[in-house]
Amino acid sequence: MKYKEGINVLNPVKFENTVIVDFTVPNNIEKFFKDQRFYVEYDSNINNIPDSILVIPLLSNILPVAWFSGVNVIVDEVDEKFYNIIPNIQAGFKNLYPKVKMESKLIAKKIIKNEMKESGRSAQLFSGGIDSLATYIRRIGEKPNLFTIWGADVNLYDKDSWEKVKNYNIKIANKLEAQVFFIKSNFTLILNTRSLGEEYGHLINGFHWWAGVQHGFGLVGLCSPLTYVKEITTFYIPASDTAEFNIPWGSHPLIDNEIKWANTEVVHESYDLSRQGKIHLISRFIKENKDDLQIRVCWQADHNGGNCSKCEKCCRTIVGLLVENIDPNFHGFKVTGDFFSNVKNNILKDFWAYDTIPYWKDIQKKIPLNIRMVDGRHRDFLFWLKNYNFDKHIKPSFHTKIIKSIGRILSVFSKKFIKKIINLKILMYLLSSDFLINTFNFL
Numbered sequence: 448m449k450y451k452e453g454i455n456v457l458n459p460v461k462f463e464n465t466v467i468v469d470f471t472v473p474n475n476i477e478k479f480f481k482d483q484r485f486y487v488e489y490d491s492n493i494n495n496i497p498d499s500i501l502v503i504p505l506l507s508n509i510l511p512v513a514w515f516s517g518v519n520v521i522v523d524e525v526d527e528k529f530y531n532i533i534p535n536i537q538a539g540f541k542n543l544y545p546k547v548k549m550e551s552k553l554i555a556k557k558i559i560k561n562e563m564k565e566s567g568r569s570a571q572l573f574s575g576g577i578d579s580l581a582t583y584i585r586r587i588g589e590k591p592n593l594f595t596i597w598g599a600d601v602n603l604y605d606k607d608s609w610e611k612v613k614n615y616n617i618k619i620a621n622k623l624e625a626q627v628f629f630i631k632s633n634f635t636l637i638l639n640t641r642s643l644g645e646e647y648g649h650l651i652n653g654f655h656w657w658a659g660v661q662h663g664f665g666l667v668g669l670c671s672p673l674t675y676v677k678e679i680t681t682f683y684i685p686a687s688d689t690a691e692f693n694i695p696w697g698s699h700p701l702i703d704n705e706i707k708w709a710n711t712e713v714v715h716e717s718y719d720l721s722r723q724g725k726i727h728l729i730s731r732f733i734k735e736n737k738d739d740l741q742i743r744v745c746w747q748a749d750h751n752g753g754n755c756s757k758c759e760k761c762c763r764t765i766v767g768l769l770v771e772n773i774d775p776n777f778h779g780f781k782v783t784g785d786f787f788s789n790v791k792n793n794i795l796k797d798f799w800a801y802d803t804i805p806y807w808k809d810i811q812k813k814i815p816l817n818i819r820m821v822d823g824r825h826r827d828f829l830f831w832l833k834n835y836n837f838d839k840h841i842k843p844s845f846h847t848k849i850i851k852s853i854g855r856i857l858s859v860f861s862k863k864f865i866k867k868i869i870n871l872k873i874l875m876y877l878l879s880s881d882f883l884i885n886t887f888n889f890l
């Protein structure tokens with residue numbers, strides 16, 4: 448039976464190690480989708496994975512769209528545990544975003560009980576950044592398998608960056624004696640996040656759909672067939688924040704800790720550690736193992752495969768490592784001569800987002816009171832940072848944000864405009880008779 452008013456999910460089709468799932472959406476929410484064909488590719492054999500598991504990667508990415516839009520999702524068969532946790536996930540989102548109704552349902556014609564062997568093995572999402580490394584080091588006794596996803600932070604068109612990320616993660620897995628697996632999917636490309644933002648942005652604190660909704664449930668769900676193949680019973684998603692920051696966010700213990708399928712349970716790991724707390728953990732590991740562990744935190748457009756050492760996140764991580772007496776130059780960053788003056792300038796002139804201030808305050812608290820203990824080359828900077836009053840920065844109003852954005856756009860345009868005028872002048876000179884006469888004379 449076909450329900451006209453819902454999102455109808457067709458049965459998954461396996462092609463080698465790729466799962467393809469087509470779906471149809473009602474007219475009123477068509478604007479939220481760019482594609483109605485979803486795929487996810489694994490580097491492991493998925494032949495024996497039941498359809499009721501194979502459908503989870505798509506469901507975990509489109510269910511929130513359906514819940515926000517008040518539309519049911521209809522599927523032929525689904526895993527029993529996954530089906531049963533749906534009200535809990537909805538309650539988690541409702542807790543974060545109380546204005547969303549979250550009343551629509553997942554309708555399954557068959558609910559299947561799936562069980563794998565109780566292996567006790569674990570796995571984790573792994574990007575190579577501070578959060579993932581801290582999770583691994585905390586769980587190092589279990590040697591979790593590392594799952595890295597292509598199509599999230601690195602887009603599917605950026606093959607060069609992906610190769611860098613892949614090679615980096617293979618190297619790091621070898622160093623940590625862990626196994627690494629790669630997953631590729633168009634899960635971010637099927638959604639029109641711009642339309643979703645326009646419609647629902649005000650309900651999710653102005654966040655982008657990815658940050659506010661998709662990046663927890665959606666990423667974890669992609670891993671379900673692979674956890675089934677590898678008999679993984681505990682799956683860790685590294686926490687980005689702590690309760691102290693108190694910012695509703697798409698990956699949150701209220702949601703992540705509720706996710707289950709077959710006999711796999713998901714754990715939102717290290718929610719008790721602040722970012723600097725995680726850097727402390729990683730630094731201790733580096734010191735104890737005399738390790739040259741490489742850290743990758745940067746998502747700047749031109750540097751997807753490595754760190755730019757200039758953006759706010761890179762600078763924050765570099766300073767965090769320095770506070771722990773670790774030289775960032777040996778761990779994936781490049782600290783240039785003007786680094787400290789640039790950071791200082793950015794903080795003083797409010798160039799970096801107001802939302803990042805809690806992270807800087809977190810670092811500030813960990814700068815030792817006895818600054819003399821710190822390496823002389825950055826002692827002055829850390830002394831300044833320790834005493835800096837971040838509270839004088841006032842949260843920018845919506846209007847200030849708009850004016851700033853317009854200012855940035857205009858400055859880009861004006862640079863382009865000036866360039867054009869210069870180019871035009873050169874062209875006019877080249878075409879001028881003086882130039883041509885001089886050239887012929889020369890010849």
Ligand SMILES: [Zn+2]
Pocket residue numbers: 744745746747754755756757758759760761762
């Ligand atoms: Zn960077």
